[in-house]
Structures are given as C-alpha cells and as structure tokens.
Amino acid sequence: xxxxxxxxxxxxxxxxxxxxxxxxxxxxxxxxxxxxxxxxxxxxxxxxxxxxxxxxxxxxxxxxxxxxxxxxxxxxxxxxxxxxxxxxxxxxxxxxxxxxxxxxxxxxxxxxxxxxxxx
Amino acid sequence: xxxxxxxxxxxxxxxxxxxxxxxxxxxxxxxxxxxxxxxxxxxxxxxxxxxxxxxxxxxxxxxxxxxxxxxxxxxxxxxxxxxxxxxxxxxxxxxxxxxxxxxxxxxxxxxxxxxxxxxxxxxxxxxxxxxxxxxxxxxxxxxxxxxxxxxxxxxxxxxxxxxxxxxxxxxxxxxxxxxxxxxxxxxxxxxxxxxxxxxxxxxxxxxxxxxxxxxxxxxxxxxxxxxxxxxxxxxxxxxxxxxxxxxxxxxxxxxxxxxxxxxxxxxxxxxxxxxxxxxxxx
Numbered sequence: 366x367x368x369x370x371x372x373x374x375x376x377x378x379x380x381x382x383x384x385x386x387x388x389x390x391x392x393x394x395x396x397x398x399x400x401x402x403x404x405x406x407x408x409x410x411x412x413x414x415x416x417x418x419x420x421x422x423x424x425x426x427x428x429x430x431x432x433x434x435x436x437x438x439x440x441x442x443x444x445x446x447x448x449x450x451x452x453x454x455x456x457x458x459x460x461x462x463x464x465x466x467x468x469x470x471x472x473x474x475x476x477x478x479x480x481x482x483x484x
Numbered sequence: 485x486x487x488x489x490x491x492x493x494x495x496x497x498x499x500x501x502x503x504x505x506x507x508x509x510x511x512x513x514x515x516x517x518x519x520x521x522x523x524x525x526x527x528x529x530x531x532x533x534x535x536x537x538x539x540x541x542x543x544x545x546x547x548x549x550x551x552x553x554x555x556x557x558x559x560x561x562x563x564x565x566x567x568x569x570x571x572x573x574x575x576x577x578x579x580x581x582x583x584x585x586x587x588x589x590x591x592x593x594x595x596x597x598x599x600x601x602x603x604x605x606x607x608x609x610x611x612x613x614x615x616x617x618x619x620x621x622x623x624x625x626x627x628x629x630x631x632x633x634x635x636x637x638x639x640x641x642x643x644x645x646x647x648x649x650x651x652x653x654x655x656x657x658x659x660x661x662x663x664x665x666x667x668x669x670x671x672x673x674x675x676x677x678x679x680x681x682x683x684x685x686x687x688x689x690x691x692x693x694x695x696x697x698x699x700x701x702x703x704x705x706x707x708x709x710x711x712x713x714x715x716x717x718x719x720x721x722x723x724x725x726x727x728x729x730x731x732x733x734x735x736x737x738x739x740x741x742x743x744x745x746x747x748x749x750x751x752x753x754x755x756x757x758x759x760x761x762x763x764x765x766x
Contacts (some may be wrong), residue, residue, distance in 0.1 A: 376628075376689040377717045377750040378726055381598065381659065384626060388661060394500040397633070446728070471724040472597060 367483050371395045372402040372428065373417040373444060378468050385472045391479065399423045403431060412483050414441045418453055420478070426456060433461045441484040442466055506530045508534065510584040511576055518671040522567030526587045528576055530555035542569060544765045545671030571697055571745045573676055586676040586765060590697050592694040592746040594660055594668040600719040601660050602693030602748040603652045614636060621665030625655070628691045635659065655683050657691035659747020672746065683759040685709065685751065693747065693748035696763050702741045709757040716741045717750035747765035
C-alpha cells in the first residue's frame with residue numbers, strides 16, 4: 366500500500382481527501398503544520414508528499430526545500446487554492462515540485478494525479 | 485425549547501354532528517413512513533365524525549389542500565404524489581384547529597463518492613442502522629470530531645454498520661460515501677421541530693446544518709451567524725470538490741452560500757457564536 370504524507374491546515378479538504386485516498390487503498394497520514402510534517406518525515410518513510418503552498422502562516426516553499434534536501438527523488442505535489450499567486454506556483458515547480466494540484470479539482474482528478482506521481 | 489402558545493392544548497367548541505357542542509384538541513400526526521416506491525404515509529387520531537383537511541407545503545408558507553374527509557376515528561393518509569417532491573411537509577386542519585405538529589420527508593441524492601448530508605427531521609429512531617438500512621456495502625458515514633480535528637468513519641460491511649448506534653439528528657451534519665457508480669436516493673422522515681433554538685457554533689472548523697428543513701441563503705434566510713474572516717465550505721456533489729465562501733470586508737467574495745434542504749456544510753469560524761432560530765408555523 367502506498368503511503369502519502371498530506372500537509373494542509375484546511376481541515377475540510379485535508380480530511381475529506383485523506384478519507385477518499387484511504388478508501389481507494391492509499392494510506393494517508395495528515396499534518397496541519399510544518400513542524401508536525403518535519404517530525405513525521407524524520408520518523409517515517411513516505412512514497413509521496415502533498416503540500417499546501419499556503420500553509421497558514423508558514424512558507425510552503427520552505428517546506429518544499431526541506432523535502433527536496435531530505436530525499437531529492439521523493440515526489441512532492443503542491444496544493445494550491447484559487448487565491449494563490451501563480452508566480453508562487455511557478456517557483457514551486459522551479460524548486461522541484463512534481464506537480465501542482467488545485468483544491469477546486471475533483472477528488473477523482475486528484476487521485477489520478479497522485480497515482481501517476483507514485484507509479 | 486419554548487412551546488408556542490398556539491400549539492399548547494387548545495380547547496375550542498365547534499359544532500359537531502347533530503349541532504351538539506364538542507371539544508377538539510389539536511391532533512398529533514404520527515407514524516410517518518416513506519415507502520420504497522415513493523408514497524409517504526402518516527396517521528392521526530381524530531374524533532369520529534369530525535371533518536378534516538390535510539394540507540401540504542414545501543416552504544411552510546404556502547399550504548395546499550391535498551385531501552379532505554370525515555374521520556372514522558383515525559386519519560390514515562398516503563400521499564401518492566410524494567415522489568414528485570424532494571421534500572414535503574404536512575399538517576391537519578380541523579375547521580381552523582391545526583395539528584400540534586408537522587410531519588414530512590426529505591429526500592437527498594447520494595452521487596457516487598461523497599455528499600454532505602443532514603437529517604433535519606426529528607424521529608423516534610435516528611440511529612444509523614435505521615436511517616441508512618438500504619445502503620450498499622462499502623458505504624461510510626463520517627462525522628467530525630472537533631476536539632480531535634478528525635473525521636470518524638462508520639462503515640457498512642456485510643450488511644452491518646460498524647457503529648449502528650451512531651445517530652444523525654437535526655442540526656448535525658455528516659459526510660456520506662457512496663461506493664457505487666450509481667446515484668442513490670435516501671429519505672429521512674419525521675417531525676419538523678418548532679420553537680426557539682440556540683445552537684452553539686464553536687470557533688474553528690465544524691460541520692453544521694439547519695435544524696429546520698429549509699433551503700436558502702445561509703446568513704440572511706437561515707440566520708446563520710457570520711462574522712468577519714469566517715469561511716463556509718460547501719461540497720459540490722456533482723463536481724466532487726469544495727467551493728469556498730470567505731466572508732471578508734463584511735461581504736461574501738463572489739456570491740453568498742446557498743444551502744439545500746438535507747445538506748450540511750463546513751464552517752471555519754473565527755470565534756464561537758450561537759445559531760439562533762425562532763421557527764413557528766402559523
């Protein structure tokens with residue numbers, strides 16, 4: 366079973382998507398803060414990370430750097446919302462993000478993107 | 485909850501058969517049932533020989549007469565037109581004396597995957613095993629634990645719910661997962677609550693729903709307390725994605741959130757408030 370670390374402080378999206386992925390056979394561990402995510406990443410092995418670009422008051426790009434340095438091969442999908450600056454999304458891709466998804470995408474499209482990145 | 489004066493025991497004298505004066509108490513409607521093939525049924529005890537009229541409404545404002553007759557001791561009504569309405573509510577009129585309660589049904593559509601649902605009707609048994617007994621294996625019902633910040637998961641496997649005693653009542657909300665590729669239909673039946681309600685809405689994320697089966701704009705028509713910085717999340721059942729409604733600078737971003745009957749929603753509240761409703765049908 367694939368293991369995903371999902372980092373997002375928006376509870377409705379994080380919880381619903383985590384439940385959906387779990388029902389589809391993907392084991393999801395969720396984190397609401399960068400600190401929590403770093404601790405989980407140090408203690409566990411994941412096949413993929415989903416990371417909210419705008420993580421509360423924290424910088425999602427800085428957390429992306431952390432994952433890139435920890436394991437350059439680990440797929441990291443950035444999660445953006447409609448209000449996010451397109452330039453920040455471009456910066457994320459330039460820093461090595463595997464892909465960018467939007468919170469307005471359907472759950473099924475998000476699942477397909479995750480499956481594509483894992484396999 | 486305060487019982488309105490007009491719903492308290494009313495004794496009036498009306499002319500009964502043979503011009504003899506009789507006292508009539510407002511009848512109570514009971515035994516609401518929605519049959520799988522569509523009709524809705526309820527019963528009421530009404531004194532023999534008393535003329536009655538059954539009225540139906542979808543908005544509690546406009547009532548139409550759907551049946552009339554003279555009681556033989558019990559009124560047993562079946563609405564064969566029920567399948568034409570997603571929700572409908574009923575009352576009994578005895579020559580100006582209305583039933584002490586309203587009953588009805590609410591049908592929600594469950595698309596493949598997720599839907600945010602609510603049961604806005606009070607019933608004798610609102611346990612999951614009773615409300616969702618016709619659902620397919622693999623279905624799940626999830627309520628949000630605001631202390632643990634986590635969605636629970638109650639799953640139906642081999643025809644049995646993991647937690648059959650879990651309840652879903654008016655004011656609560658849940659996320660239902662339909663594991664099939666077909667649209668499913670689910671009907672809630674019961675009594676419409678009336679009175680003065682004050683529902684605590686804590687700060688942070690919670691799932692909420694209207695205690696009364698009404699559709700409309702959340703803040704103005706349903707009276708939900710909205711404050712600067714709050715965000716409403718509605719789940720689009722067809723697109724299977726969330727639509728966010730932030731309330732900033734004392735206005736909704738683009739358009740206000742409109743909630744359907746039988747729908748629940750997420751709210752991220754900056755601070756705790758009470759959702760106050762004063763609902764009486766006259």
